[in-house]
Amino acid sequence: MSTYILKRLAISVVVLFALAAASFLLIHLVPGDPVRQMLGSGATPENIASVRSDLGLDRPMIDQFGTFMGNTFTGQFGDSITLRTPIGDLISERIGPSVLLILYGVFFALIIGVPLAVAAALRPQGFADNVIRIATTFTFAMPTFWLGLVLALIFGLQLGIFPVSGYETGVGGFFRTLTLPALTLGLSLVAMVVRTLRTQLLVVLGSEHIEAARARGLTERRVVGVHAIRNSIMTTITVISVQIGFLIGGTVVLEYVFQIPGMGTLLIDAVTNRDFPLVATITVLAGATVIVVSLITDLIQLALDPRVRLADS
Amino acid sequence: MSGPVLNIEGLRIEIGSGEDAKAAVRDVSIEVGQGEMVGLVGESGSGKSLTCRSAIRLVPAAGRVAAGSIRFNGHDVMAMDREELRRMRALDVGMVFQDPFSSLDPVFRVDRQIRETLKSNLGMGTPAAKKETIRLLDSVGIPDPERWARAYPHELSGGMRQRVMIALATIGEPKLLIADEPTTALDVTTQAQILDLLRRLRDERGVAVLLVSHDFGVIAETCDRVVVMYGGHVVETGPVGETYEKPQHPYTRALLASVPTIESAGTHRRREAIPGRPPELGEKLPGCVFAPRCSFEREACHSIDMTLEQVSAKQRSACPFVRADGARNDTVIGGAP
Amino acid sequence: MTALALVMRRPFTARSSLHLNLTVKIGAVIVGLIVLAAFLAPIIAPYPPNEAKFLDQLQAPSFQHLMGTDSAGRDVFSRTLYGARVDILVMLFVTFVPLPIGVLAGAMAGYFGGWVDLVISRLADLMIAFPFLVLVMAIIAIVGPGLKGVMIGIPLAGWALYARMARAEMLVVKEQNYMVATKTLGYSRKRAIFRHAAPSILRTSLVYSTLDMIVNLLLIAGLSYLGLGMQPPGSELGTIIANGQVHLLDAWWISTLPGLVLVALGVGLGLIGDGLSDGDLLGKEAR
Numbered sequence A: 001m002s003t004y005i006l007k008r009l010a011i012s013v014v015v016l017f018a019l020a021a022a023s024f025l026l027i028h029l030v031p032g033d034p035v036r037q038m039l040g041s042g043a044t045p046e047n048i049a050s051v052r053s054d055l056g057l058d059r060p061m062i063d064q065f066g067t068f069m070g071n072t073f074t075g076q077f078g079d080s081i082t083l084r085t086p087i088g089d090l091i092s093e094r095i096g097p098s099v100l101l102i103l104y105g106v107f108f109a110l111i112i113g114v115p116l117a118v119a120a121a122l123r124p125q126g127f128a129d130n131v132i133r134i135a136t137t138f139t140f141a142m143p144t145f146w147l148g149l150v151l152a153l154i155f156g157l158q159l160g161i162f163p164v165s166g167y168e169t170g171v172g173g174f175f176r177t178l179t180l181p182a183l184t185l186g187l188s189l190v191a192m193v194v195r196t197l198r199t200q201l202l203v204v205l206g207s208e209h210i211e212a213a214r215a216r217g218l219t220e221r222r223v224v225g226v227h228a229i230r231n232s233i234m235t236t237i238t239v240i241s242v243q244i245g246f247l248i249g250g251t252v253v254l255e256y257v258f259q260i261p262g263m264g265t266l267l268i269d270a271v272t273n274r275d276f277p278l279v280a281t282i283t284v285l286a287g288a289t290v291i292v293v294s295l296i297t298d299l300i301q302l303a304l305d306p307r308v309r310l311a312d313s
Numbered sequence B: 001m002s003g004p005v006l007n008i009e010g011l012r013i014e015i016g017s018g019e020d021a022k023a024a025v026r027d028v029s030i031e032v033g034q035g036e037m038v039g040l041v042g043e044s045g046s047g048k049s050l051t052c053r054s055a056i057r058l059v060p061a062a063g064r065v066a067a068g069s070i071r072f073n074g075h076d077v078m079a080m081d082r083e084e085l086r087r088m089r090a091l092d093v094g095m096v097f098q099d100p101f102s103s104l105d106p107v108f109r110v111d112r113q114i115r116e117t118l119k120s121n122l123g124m125g126t127p128a129a130k131k132e133t134i135r136l137l138d139s140v141g142i143p144d145p146e147r148w149a150r151a152y153p154h155e156l157s158g159g160m161r162q163r164v165m166i167a168l169a170t171i172g173e174p175k176l177l178i179a180d181e182p183t184t185a186l187d188v189t190t191q192a193q194i195l196d197l198l199r200r201l202r203d204e205r206g207v208a209v210l211l212v213s214h215d216f217g218v219i220a221e222t223c224d225r226v227v228v229m230y231g232g233h234v235v236e237t238g239p240v241g242e243t244y245e246k247p248q249h250p251y252t253r254a255l256l257a258s259v260p261t262i263e264s265a266g267t268h269r270r271r272e273a274i275p276g277r278p279p280e281l282g283e284k285l286p287g288c289v290f291a292p293r294c295s296f297e298r299e300a301c302h303s304i305d306m307t308l309e310q311v312s313a314k315q316r317s318a319c320p321f322v323r324a325d326g327a328r329n330d331t332v333i334g335g336a337p
Numbered sequence C: 001m002t003a004l005a006l007v008m009r010r011p012f013t014a015r016s017s018l019h020l021n022l023t024v025k026i027g028a029v030i031v032g033l034i035v036l037a038a039f040l041a042p043i044i045a046p047y048p049p050n051e052a053k054f055l056d057q058l059q060a061p062s063f064q065h066l067m068g069t070d071s072a073g074r075d076v077f078s079r080t081l082y083g084a085r086v087d088i089l090v091m092l093f094v095t096f097v098p099l100p101i102g103v104l105a106g107a108m109a110g111y112f113g114g115w116v117d118l119v120i121s122r123l124a125d126l127m128i129a130f131p132f133l134v135l136v137m138a139i140i141a142i143v144g145p146g147l148k149g150v151m152i153g154i155p156l157a158g159w160a161l162y163a164r165m166a167r168a169e170m171l172v173v174k175e176q177n178y179m180v181a182t183k184t185l186g187y188s189r190k191r192a193i194f195r196h197a198a199p200s201i202l203r204t205s206l207v208y209s210t211l212d213m214i215v216n217l218l219l220i221a222g223l224s225y226l227g228l229g230m231q232p233p234g235s236e237l238g239t240i241i242a243n244g245q246v247h248l249l250d251a252w253w254i255s256t257l258p259g260l261v262l263v264a265l266g267v268g269l270g271l272i273g274d275g276l277s278d279g280d281l282l283g284k285e286a287r
Helices: A002-029 A034-039 A045-055 A061-074 A087-122 A127-141 A144-158 A170-205 A208-215 A220-242 A244-257 A263-272 A276-304 A306-312 B048-054 B082-092 B110-122 B126-139 B145-149 B158-169 B188-205 B216-222 B240-245 B250-257 B299-303 C003-009 C017-039 C076-096 C098-112 C114-129 C132-143 C147-174 C177-184 C189-225 C237-247 C253-277
Strands: B006-015 B022-032 B037-041 B063-072 B093-096 B176-180 B208-213 B225-230 B233-239
Touching (some): A002 A276, A002 C114, A087 A220, A127 A170, A127 C253, A144 A244, A144 C189, A144 C253, A170 A220, A170 A244, A208 A220, A220 A276, A244 A263, A244 A276, A263 A276, A276 C114, A276 C132, B022 B037, B022 B048, B022 B063, B022 B208, B022 B233, B037 B188, B037 B216, B048 B208, B082 B093, B082 B110, B110 B126, B110 B158, B126 B145, B126 B158, B216 B225, B216 B240, B225 B240, B225 B250, C076 C098, C076 C147, C098 C147, C147 C189, C189 C253
Parallel strands (some): B037 B225, B093 B176
Antiparallel strands (some): B006 B022, B225 B233
16 A cells, blocks of 8 residues: 555656646747746846846756756745745745635535535435526536625625625634635535535445445434445545645635735736746646645545555555 | 234335336235245346335335235334334344345444444444444354454455344344345355354244245255245245145246256256246236246136135145146146136 | 536436426527627617716616616626627637647547657646646736737647547547447548547537536636736626626626626536536437
């Protein structure tokens, strides 16, 4: 089993390497002169030349690649062009709210989605099932930012329960400022959670060991709540982890809607201001997050499903 | 307590609903007495699985009991509410399924699953349940029970899994054990061991057993009485020995004739497979459902109904025309044409 | 443009054919109405979308202004119609440009194997590893914001999933008897791919594209909302919503009502996709 983990780790490192390389290529192979665009039309050739050499863009490509990779892996991301601060500092400041938001959002998705999926699966084609199916079709079609605005309008402005912008630290601040965006994020994920979990539950509920459990006289609550759920939980975790890309995207947008100073707003500003080092770094980080989440999910599966362990040993 | 443990009368199970409903079990009556071991034999599609499952109302969602009564120790099973049904399943009836590979929850350890049933059904506390788990595993013949209790189902062999299933089924000292093809998925040696275990349970604890199988040999080895099913109907009942020696119903005769025996080895008599195929679900056949494949078929067969009649002291058959006389390969004594 | 769509493709349990057709029909009607309205915008819009009348600003919805007016007195309904048109056109572009490219790449990867497969698959995997929005934003950072950026960014990032899907499908199809027969009969490889493998691969891709369209639609609106897509004064659903955010409390209709159009369009497409993935319209068996 440890060989499996090591293998996965090794592959992840390779992929991360490839990701970083891809980001580098992205910046340098897409048409357009980044420096010129950065400095704008008023730039003199001297300005451009000096900034180019500052950034090391006048050195041979291989050189730049080497430096870039070296820096990336040692955590020296260089400085943000527009903000004139080390990118590393910026990231460590901003990463907290974003991580909290995603986790809180997943929490909402589960807490709303799991009961709905169970309700739908227990009586397929029934009233609850159909209502839930229609509702999920709707939530899936809602733009995340729009849903955020609507919730902000209702719960923030009209009912006054939550603030609609800003971010506060501390437990109280967490609940006050992150609840609405996290709820929005969770609702946008709920459709996927409900659909996959429902399908998986239907499969499990039809399986023989569930029938055997019922034949033993175990309460329905136990049969569904313990056995059925436990056998279906892995698919749900997989779905959520596969959706990490979607979640990151949603976080970016929602940070903007609710004015939360996280990685999302950092990225948006960076893109708007053509701050390439910052954009590149955040992009690589985002890709790395996806890889890491996928790795963690595989490890969780190893821990949760004893049959997988046997297959690898 | 006297009276049969299980009494099914006129059972009719339909699959599907409304106009599309197809009868999978038609007018089946079975009785299992206290401490009796009854075998239910028939090929796949005969309705034997559905029948035995209906005893604890474990009919799949698509099916329903359309008619008939099911009584367990005199109690009407169909009239029970959910809680009564659950208690019956927990304490009075145990069920063993065919496929030990899929009857245990794969994500929980064996001891956890046994303990769960002990706590849920008998209200045991954890320490008592732990001890009882080991004792149970030992009582069904699992070697080194402490070690295997900690295992996951997929780590056990088929035979051991089936033993665990049986252990689970015996929790609560049930009066009836229903075993639906318990040995079909096992190799012959393990088969013998499991059947042995079932017999032992009956002998030592007086548990009645309803053993369902498509293999007459399995039933002949273990049961007191046999019920033969075909096409959703019961076609013959009787004591196992007599039925084996002198099968009354043409289907039983054909079934037994198609099994190779020691005596036939060395002769050139080929196994007689029953020509034709069993009826499809919902296929409506007037009269006797076996008639199309029966070597004794005659015109009148298509207008009889398949009620069981007493044809000898202890045997009943659904065929009014054919009787056995002596050894089973003798020619038939025909009844009225 | 995520595996989410693959998940959503798995329908609820099989339905009767009558119900199937109904789902697709309802979806098609909804989408059809909106598309029609959007394309007839020049005819049916009551006001020019950019006509600013400051005296009429921030009016609540009424018969004269079905969705009210915004801070510059522009009729929100007319802006929505024109905006929907932009969104629909861009959505069609960014969905159906990468589709053939991705499918072709994936089909070739699956059919030929070897280093062709290696290169294409690794490339696709790499792109899929990035969160889609982030990747598109990075491309926009280089190319520049605006619809141009969106129309380059999304296809550039989006071909990869079609490629992966087509490759998987091709690997399955390749083993089917009729494909082995083409080899035996000596058909040219081009013919084998295009004539014989294509239909089933295209079928899957087209069903998937309905979900892709929803995701892309939301993405386009989202990017515009962030200021990276359509630039003002153009009307596009995302920008309208963004403009209305300041007035969320006193003029809620600016941000909320145009969003409903997006939702409706998304729901319609979703119904079509749901109905189709049960197989009816595209010739598969329903059961």
